[in-house]
Amino acid sequence: MAKLAATLPPIRYRRTPPSFLKRLTHPFIAPFKEVLGGPNLEHCDHRRVDCGVVAVEFYLPASYFGGGSKFPESVDLENNPTPQIAYNDRTGHDILRLGVSNWKYGRPRLEPTRFLPIPQDPYVIVTTFWQLERVKNGLCLEVGNMAMLEQYLMDDYYAHLESEGGQNWKIRAETQAELEPRGWDQESIDEQIAIQLFDPPKRYEPLVFNSAGWLRHIWAPRQNYPKALNYTCALTPQFLLTVSFDLTEMTGASLEHWWSPLVEDSEILMQGVKLHYKDLPQP
Numbered sequence: 001m002a003k004l005a006a007t008l009p010p011i012r013y014r015r016t017p018p019s020f021l022k023r024l025t026h027p028f029i030a031p032f033k034e035v036l037g038g039p040n041l042e043h044c045d046h047r048r049v050d051c052g053v054v055a056v057e058f059y060l061p062a063s064y065f066g067g068g069s070k071f072p073e074s075v076d077l078e079n080n081p082t083p084q085i086a087y088n089d090r091t092g093h094d095i096l097r098l099g100v101s102n103w104k105y106g107r108p109r110l111e112p113t114r115f116l117p118i119p120q121d122p123y124v125i126v127t128t129f130w131q132l133e134r135v136k137n138g139l140c141l142e143v144g145n146m147a148m149l150e151q152y153l154m155d156d157y158y159a160h161l162e163s164e165g166g167q168n169w170k171i172r173a174e175t176q177a178e179l180e181p182r183g184w185d186q187e188s189i190d191e192q193i194a195i196q197l198f199d200p201p202k203r204y205e206p207l208v209f210n211s212a213g214w215l216r217h218i219w220a221p222r223q224n225y226p227k228a229l230n231y232t233c234a235l236t237p238q239f240l241l242t243v244s245f246d247l248t249e250m251t252g253a254s255l256e257h258w259w260s261p262l263v264e265d266s267e268i269l270m271q272g273v274k275l276h277y278k279d280l281p282q283p
Contacts, residue, residue, distance in 0.1 A: 037105040037122060038265050040064070044272075049098050050074040051132070053279055054235060058130055058243075059272040060099040071099050075132065077239055090219060090230065090244065091160035093133035102127045105258040123258045125248040128269070133232075133240040140237040146213050149234050150204045153215065157200035167221075171196045207231070210274045225249040229262065231270055243270065 044059040049072060075096060106122035135141055136156065142148050161168045172193055179189045198221035205216040214233045220226040228246045235241040245266050 037103055038261060039101065039103045039126075039128075039269065041265075041268065045099075047071070047099055051235070051239075052077050053277060055276040055278075056098060056130075056235070056241060057272075057274040057276065058099065059269065060130070061101045061103065061128075061269070063100070063102045064104060065102065069100060071097065077132075077236060090133075090228070090242065091156050093136065093240070095134070096132045097129055098132065099130040100127065105261060123249075124262075126262065127246045127248070129242070129244045129246065130273075131242055131244065132235065133242055135234075135238050135240060141234040141240075143234045143236065144213055145234070146206050146215065149213075149215055149232070153204060153217065153232065154200065161198050161200060167198045171198075207270075209270045212273075212275045214270070225255070226259075229266055231266070233275075235275065241275075243273065 039061040041061060043062040045062070046057075047060050048055055048057045052075070075098075102125065104122035104125045135152070139152065141152060160166055163169065175193045175196065176189060179192060184192075201217040201219055203217065207214045207216055212233055214231045216229070216231050218226045219228040219230060226247055228244050230245070231243045233241050243266075245262065247262075
């Protein structure tokens with residue numbers, strides 16, 4: 001396996017070097033504050049998947065548990081590749097996974113609860129998917145057009161939540177049907193509905209990795225803990241490439257304990273994603 005840190009180009013979002021004082025005190029503070037875990041950047045599978053008009057290159061860290069799955073070396077996007085069923089996909093796209101890895105972020109070595117007779121679950125488990133997603137409804141996107149991609153993602157999340165059969169549609173219908181016969185007034189019913197609704201991502205952040213434009217967004221449907229940190233680009237007019245850092249919260253710990261390391265590690269891995277186009281894709 002390749003060592004990611006040794007093979008990546010200079011990283012735009014590399015962690016800021018600590019001050020002299022922090023470097024001096026780090027050996028004493030780290031056991032109390034430094035979150036343990038993260039992707040195994042020292043042992044990565046260097047993957048290059050031929051997708052016809054474009055080859056997708058990325059680094060797949062060794063999984064902390066599970067693993068052993070086989071992923072395609074090539075995909076024929078022109079001949080309707082067989083999609084996989086993914087129950088935790090963002091919004092129900094037909095997808096094809098190119099790689100999966102997982103890791104965790106856990107308590108510092110001298111975190112107080114380590115000395116209590118209670119389960120020592122990690123703060124969060126991260127499962128990362130590199131996946132192709134077929135653009136819905138026969139639409140064609142313009143590769144590199146970030147405004148068009150953002151509009152597609154916004155419309156897709158809205159349709160996923162609000163269209164007939166969507167999560168918010170079901171919440172409204174079921175809550176109305178349950179509370180109206182019990183004599184609730186409409187204002188109270190609407191209040192009960194409002195606290196149950198799922199929210200789409202609030203912000204799409206444009207980023208560039210290896211000359212390719214990506215949109216980063218947080219999928220946090222109930223605004224408690226994020227469900228996923230996603231990076232999406234238009235790979236071809238008919239296919240998206242999404243790198244999704246799916247999150248399984250384990251302890252209810254504050255985001256300040258693990259969110260910053262997650263974002264930093266995700267940016268390091270994104271610097272290893274390269275798109276090699278053979279010809280400019282056409283709609």
